Amino acid sequence: MIxxxxxxxxxxxxxxxxxxxxxxxxxIVLSNNDGCVIARxxxxxxxxxxxxxxxxxxxxxxxxxxxYVYSTNFALxxxxxxxxxxxxxxxxxxxxxxxxxxxxxxxxxxxxPTALALDMKSTVKKWTGIPISIGIGPTKTLAKVxxxxxxxxxxxxxxxxxxxxxxxxxxxxxxxxEIWGVGSRYSKMLYSNGIKTAYDFICLxxxxxxxxxxxxxxxxQEELKGHKKISLEIYKNRKKNICxxxxxxxxxxxxxxxxxxxxxxxxxxxxxxxxxxxxxxYISVSIQTNRFDNPKSYYHGYQSxxxxxxxxxxxxxxxxxxxILESIYIKDLEYKKSGVIVGDxxxxxxxxxxxxxxxxxxxxxRVLYDAVDSINDAMGRDKIRLLGHGINRKWSLxxxxxxxxxxxxxxxxxxxxx
DNA sequence: TCTGGGGTCCTAGGACCC
DNA sequence: TCTGGGGTCCTAGGACCC
Numbered sequence: 001m002i003x004x005x006x007x008x009x010x011x012x013x014x015x016x017x018x019x020x021x022x023x024x025x026x027x028i029v030l031s032n033n034d035g036c037v038i039a040r041x042x043x044x045x046x047x048x049x050x051x052x053x054x055x056x057x058x059x060x061x062x063x064x065x066x067x068y069v070y071s072t073n074f075a076l077x078x079x080x081x082x083x084x085x086x087x088x089x090x091x092x093x094x095x096x097x098x099x100x101x102x103x104x105x106x107x108x109x110x111x112x113p114t115a116l117a118l119d120m121k122s123t124v125k126k127w128t129g130i131p132i133s134i135g136i137g138p139t140k141t142l143a144k145v146x147x148x149x150x151x152x153x154x155x156x157x158x159x160x161x162x163x164x165x166x167x168x169x170x171x172x173x174x175x176x177x178e179i180w181g182v183g184s185r186y187s188k189m190l191y192s193n194g195i196k197t198a199y200d201f202i203c204l205x206x207x208x209x210x211x212x213x214x215x216x217x218x219x220x221q222e223e224l225k226g227h228k229k230i231s232l233e234i235y236k237n238r239k240k241n242i243c244x245x246x247x248x249x250x251x252x253x254x255x256x257x258x259x260x261x262x263x264x265x266x267x268x269x270x271x272x273x274x275x276x277x278x279x280x281x282y283i284s285v286s287i288q289t290n291r292f293d294n295p296k297s298y299y300h301g302y303q304s305x306x307x308x309x310x311x312x313x314x315x316x317x318x319x320x321x322x323x324i325l326e327s328i329y330i331k332d333l334e335y336k337k338s339g340v341i342v343g344d345x346x347x348x349x350x351x352x353x354x355x356x357x358x359x360x361x362x363x364x365x366r367v368l369y370d371a372v373d374s375i376n377d378a379m380g381r382d383k384i385r386l387l388g389h390g391i392n393r394k395w396s397l398x399x400x401x402x403x404x405x406x407x408x409x410x411x412x413x414x415x416x417x418x
Numbered sequence: 419t420c421t422g423g424g425g426t427c428c429t430a431g432g433a434c435c436c
Numbered sequence: 437t438c439t440g441g442g443g444t445c446c447t448a449g450g451a452c453c454c
Contacts, residue, residue, distance in 0.1 A: 032423065033420090033422070034420085035422055036421060036422055038422070052421090054420065056419075057420090059420090072422085098453090099453080102454075181452065183451065185450085185451065186451075213451090216427070241424090241425070242424090244423085245422090246423080247421085250419095291421085304447090339423090398420095
């Protein structure tokens with residue numbers, strides 16, 4: 001048996017933990033740049049605020065109903081997440097942390113899975129203040145189905161698919177679009193073929209699924225039938241790509257400002273590489289105009305380069321990134337977004353040395369980067385940075401409704417009146 | 419006026435090799 | 437006029453996830 005624990009309305013719940021005024025009130029959290037709605041409390045969902053909707057489209061609802069609005073505060077959410085995950089992993093050591101607010105756990109051999117799940121739920125609530133739901137099933141995909149039901153149709157927040165009849169009954173009531181692994185494209189395709197529920201889907205011929213939805217779709221179908229095809233990944237693997245990108249606060253033409261953003265993104269990528277002790281062999285830079293403007297004039301310039309020797313050297317990566325930027329930048333366009341991706345990542349200690357290259361981090365540079373990284377960890381991001389990074393970050397984003405970093409910054413500790 | 423940011427996996431097709 | 441058969445590697449694009 002596999003269990004899936006999922007934090008309810010995670011970001012909104014994090015805001016609530018430190019501000020009880022928000023209890024029972026509609027709360028939403030916005031994406032970077034205060035652009036879209038990316039989390040909603042149940043009360044906000046009831047008001048009809050949809051996931052991913054641009055804020056300006058629901059402004060009237062927000063004002064009319066006194067919806068509490070927050071900018072993203074990832075320092076807070078990341079810290080709350082690691083508290084929740086550490087509690088769960090104590091109670092169930094075989095755990096795969098799947099996302100910031102979800103974890104799969106191996107419940108094989110557990111005599112009373114429901115009791116364990118209830119215990120987890122109350123422990124997490126007591127120690128962190130975060131409400132969670134847990135679904136249990138024979139496969140990951142069925143655990144997802146169970147979690148879906150736990151959230152919507154139970155009071156306890158716990159639901160298990162333990163036998164055949166329950167499972168069939170649940171699948172008959174599950175819309176095809178809610179299946180893990182079936183997104184908007186496949187839902188549309190399946191729907192137009194008369195497939196409306198998860199049950200309809202498992203009745204389909206295997207070959208038809210393979211031909212129309214590749215091996216990935218077939219795995220999903222098998223998992224829904226109770227056959228394990230997606231295994232629990234307990235051991236953290238290094239990321240295969242690392243991406244840093246942002247929309248600008250406003251449209252930008254000026255090469256200098258765009259360059260500053262690319263320097264900042266490449267710097268961040270190098271930091272992320274060093275944090276996981278790895279090096280990248282490939283780097284890609286992209287710049288885009290606003291894709292919501294006239295589609296004919298939309299420009300998305302991107303280009304990648306193979307690095308001859310894998311590296312996590314900030315200065316080297318920044319230099320390549322800027323060179324790539326120079327070759328994709330077109331004058332007089334108004335840019336809205338830029339990004340840097342590094343990939344083909346290898347562990348730093350497994351690099352084949354090459355005497356003709358000298359951008360490998362030397363001992364001296366390693367000491368330098370260790371110092372820079374630890375100062376920035378302690379004092380705040382970018383306290384020490386390359387000059388090309390810019391001073392004002394004029395390209396940077398809007399964050400108008402930011403909550404304090406209650407758990408990660410001394411100056412933002414919650415104040416209690418005595 | 420205002421539209422997120424980070425990932426994964428699979429496939430088809432082209433370049434190249436013998 | 438006739439024009440093989442087997443590989444590998446890389447990239448772009450498309451699907452998905454939270």
